[in-house]
Amino acid sequence: MSRAVVYEMFGGPEVLELREVSEPHAGPGEVRVRVTAAGLNPMDWGIASQPGVAARFGLTVPSGFGYDFAGVVDEAGADATGFAVGDRVYGGALGRAVADFVVVKTPAGATEPLWHTPEDISDEVAATLPVAGMTAAAALAAIDLRSGDTVLVGGAAGGVGVFAVQLAKLADAQVIGTAAQGTFEFLRQFGAEPVAYGPGLAGRVRALAPRGVSAATDLFGTETAEAALALGVPPERISTIAAGPRPPGGVRASGGIDASPNAMERISGAILDGTVTVPIAATFPIERIRDAVTLQAGRHVHGKVVITLRPPLH
Template identity: 45%
Template sequence: MINALRYSNFGGIEQLKWEKIESPEVLAGQIRVRVTAVSINPMDWLIIGNPQMAQQFGVQLPQKFGYDFAGIVDKTSQGVTAYKVGDRVFGTTYDGAASEQIILPVKSDSRHRIVKTPDFITDEIASSLGVAGMTAANCLNTIKLNSDDTVLIGGAAGGVGVFTVQLAKIRGARVIGTSSPSTFDFLRRLGAEPIAYGDQLLTNLQQTEAPKITAAIDLYSHDVVNVALELGVPKEKITSIIMYPPLPEGIKTSTGGAATEEDMKVILEAIQTKQLVVLIAEKFSIQDYEEAIKTQMARHTHGKIVMTLS
């Protein structure tokens, strides 16, 4: 038997239980990973309270919590040569990551992504890359961001936003990021030009000396999408990670699942060369999952919330 954090009914986070389940069996073409860290994303707790959203991710109750993980391979099936016991790995799994052990196919597919963890990052950092890093990368790919663009990023100081700002700067784009005024200095350190979010966003952009916006990425609500349309940004240069309510016709959504292995290579190289800093806002033990999730839900932290498993 092993412990796992999972829910058997939809609702609030009170549905989550750290409980005993059967140890997973390793089948042909699979490996077993002893999980050491799980990072939290908004989608993790939003899905618990939204059966319609859960359906999009193939949730079948009972469902283990979380998608991002890092850990160590502790068992392989016969014939597996790509991984060996003791290898550090990280990635995402739609089957749920918050468990002492998880089973993964050796070959990544639409529901699982696995990457060997390089020596220059910790498991906590590795566990933060799968959803947030790849979602940020796909946002840039969707709008074909380049060095000629000035991009408006909504929710620029959040978990995905921190990656998006830095990756956009690496591409040479000029970045304007929305946040609360108390976060302006933080965004400036990332290389973004901050502007206050809210009802006055359009007016603020029109009244400042900000350059013409040529692209937009909305990571928090549809406000930036609507403002970008008002400013005449072409629809193909606008994207959002917020699927509900439905976006205006012609605006594409972006998800981490659509990013590529090459995108992850770019992220890892940027971390190694110190062009990209992965910020861990707070770490919690998995037993303190309720406090960890509530901290992430408040959305006042700069960077990722990580739960560790001993």
């Protein structure tokens, strides 16, 4: 037997249960990963709490939980390619990442990403990268961010935001990030000029950037996108990740699936050379999954929340 976090009804953290489940095994063209760390994302508890969101991802109850994971390959099925037993890896497994084992297809037929973990990146850091890193890269690519831009980043202190801010700085853009007052110093660590979100946002941004804003990405809702439109930013240079399929004013909807094929290689390389850092706000053992999701769902976390898993007992 092995353990997995599951839920049988939609709801808040209270519906999540750590249960013993049948141990999965790698089939043809698959590898099994012994999970050591799983990074949490807002979409995880959004799926678990809202049937409509779950349906958009093709999930229903009962279901497993989470997407981002890191660990070690401990089984390889016949015809599995690119990965071998003993390889450290990280990737995505929709609705089943917070578990002792995850089975994923290898690249020949992969529908979910799997990468080798660089030697100098910990499993805890690697487990934060798939959703947040790829989403940030896609959101910036959608607006064709370039050197000399002044970019407004909505939700800059969140899990995706800290990647977007740093990637924008690497592109030699000036970054203004919306955030709560209590996160201003945190954002300044990454080179962003913070601005309070809420009513009057466009006016506050105008005061910070009298020469104007040339691009924007909204990582939480539509407030930043609407402010950017009010500031005269062209719709094609504004992206959103959480505004649904029809964001306001014709701005671009984006998501991690839209990231370029080499986006993760660039992000992991930037982590290795120290130009991107990954703030981990808190780690919790899998037994405290409800506490971890409660903390993250409060949206006051500066950085990422990670679940850690000890090796399963046999």
